[in-house]
Amino acid sequence: xxxxxxxxxxxxxxxxxxxxxxxxxxxxxxxxxxxxxxxxxxxxxxxxxxxxxxxxxxxxxxxxxxxxxxxxxxxxxxxxxxxxxxxxxxxxxxxxxxxxxxxxxxxxxxxxxxxxxxxxxxxxxxxxxxxxxxxxxxxxxxxxxxxxxxxxxxxxxxxxxxxxxxxxxxxxxxxxxxxxxxxxxxxxxxxxxxxxxxx
Amino acid sequence: xxxxxxxxxxxxxxxxxxxxxxxxxxxxxxxxxxxxxxxxxxxxxxxxxxxxxxxxxxxxxxxxxxxxxxxxxxxxxxxxxxxxxxxxxxxxxxxxxxxxxxxxxxxxxxxxxxxxxxxxxxxxxxxxxxxxxxxxxxxxxxxxxxxxxxxxxxxxxxxxxxxxxxxxxxxxxxxxxxxxxxxxxxxxxxxxxxx
Numbered sequence: 001x002x003x004x005x006x007x008x009x010x011x012x013x014x015x016x017x018x019x020x021x022x023x024x025x026x027x028x029x030x031x032x033x034x035x036x037x038x039x040x041x042x043x044x045x046x047x048x049x050x051x052x053x054x055x056x057x058x059x060x061x062x063x064x065x066x067x068x069x070x071x072x073x074x075x076x077x078x079x080x081x082x083x084x085x086x087x088x089x090x091x092x093x094x095x096x097x098x099x100x101x102x103x104x105x106x107x108x109x110x111x112x113x114x115x116x117x118x119x120x121x122x123x124x125x126x127x128x129x130x131x132x133x134x135x136x137x138x139x140x141x142x143x144x145x146x147x148x149x150x151x152x153x154x155x156x157x158x159x160x161x162x163x164x165x166x167x168x169x170x171x172x173x174x175x176x177x178x179x180x181x182x183x184x185x186x187x188x189x190x191x192x193x194x195x196x197x198x199x
Numbered sequence: 200x201x202x203x204x205x206x207x208x209x210x211x212x213x214x215x216x217x218x219x220x221x222x223x224x225x226x227x228x229x230x231x232x233x234x235x236x237x238x239x240x241x242x243x244x245x246x247x248x249x250x251x252x253x254x255x256x257x258x259x260x261x262x263x264x265x266x267x268x269x270x271x272x273x274x275x276x277x278x279x280x281x282x283x284x285x286x287x288x289x290x291x292x293x294x295x296x297x298x299x300x301x302x303x304x305x306x307x308x309x310x311x312x313x314x315x316x317x318x319x320x321x322x323x324x325x326x327x328x329x330x331x332x333x334x335x336x337x338x339x340x341x342x343x344x345x346x347x348x349x350x351x352x353x354x355x356x357x358x359x360x361x362x363x364x365x366x367x368x369x370x371x372x373x374x375x376x377x378x379x380x381x382x383x384x385x386x387x388x389x390x391x392x393x394x
Contacts, residue, residue, distance in 0.1 A: 021229060025224070080275070083271070083274070099317075102321050105278055105317065183367070183378065186370055186371045189366075190367070
């Protein structure tokens with residue numbers, strides 16, 4: 001399979017959040033601000049891509065009984081890198097994200113990609129697959145946080161977009177709106193899919 | 200932080216429910232909430248594991264990681280503790296209580312990757328809880344999670360006979376119900392604040 005095809009498949013056709021309903025926790029929690037979503041998306045993409053490649057490199061060395069444990073260690077290693085990087089260079093974002101950076105370890109998207117793809121394919125393909133899945137994840141996060149930040153605070157990436165007349169729609173900054181927006185996205189994609197299927 | 204452990208316990212159940220306000224443990228929440236019985240089993244297992252791993256992680260963090268100045272290893276250590284504890288529980292249950300093993304056993308492997316468990320340990324460290332506060336927080340979060348998944352499973356069982364738009368079936372409608380539950384839980388805010 002061509003690399004670009006792998007990328008398109010893991011980013012769009014098999015989008016982790018919308019189609020496979022994986023990794024919802026962090027997708028909902030960090031989407032109140034676009035900046036946080038972007039940082040989180042990049043962190044997950046970095047971890048996903050490199051741990052996919054690493055897991056694929058050593059896929060023939062690890063006995064299948066301890067496979068899960070080894071994968072967890074690989075993921076944890078890259079998550080620690082991301083965490084230290086954020087603490088050093090973006091301390092404010094790191095404080096806002098709080099435990100969600102560490103929770104990338106238990107993000108089911110990463111484990112899912114390692115199991116489904118990296119365990120059977122060569123390193124370079126796995127790297128592309130990881131970047132693809134991470135991109136798909138980031139796009140969804142940015143979509144949700146665009147709506148939440150714009151209507152909740154009237155800002156985008158912290159810049160004022162809507163004027164002084166805008167009164168923050170406070171439910172958009174609270175938890176329920178994240179559930180509703182994600183449900184709406186899933187609804188749109190699913191009905192589009194079933195329409196395309198019936199034609 | 201000088202907050203009464205009781206306040207933390209109730210706040211963790213209602214005002215800052217680990218699932219409905221912090222979004223932790225969504226994966227198993229969405230997938231195992233079809234039947235009330237299995238939801239109850241998973242909820243109990245989460246509650247049990249959460250209380251004990253919070254206590255163990257507290258001890259490990261303040262007795263080992265802090266004195267040796269290796270706090271950056273906390274993620275790896277916490278996940279090892281959780282995985283080991285789950286494995287151990289599974290073995291003990293299998294050996295001594297086959298009945299309990301058949302009700303809870305199948306859910307235990309799911310728990311290692313449940314982000315609510317790791318999340319509680321990380322929140323405990325970030326908010327600098329004392330030992331008693333940590334236990335109260337772990338127990339409250341576990342109970343809150345159990346409450347949320349039981350409520351959702353009850354609703355979903357009744358939803359089976361209802362007609363839902365095609366695109367919303369499965370995950371879509373479940374998320375909307377969760378959103379409404381989360382809205383309802385906002386009504387509790389003001390009772391206690393632990394942020």
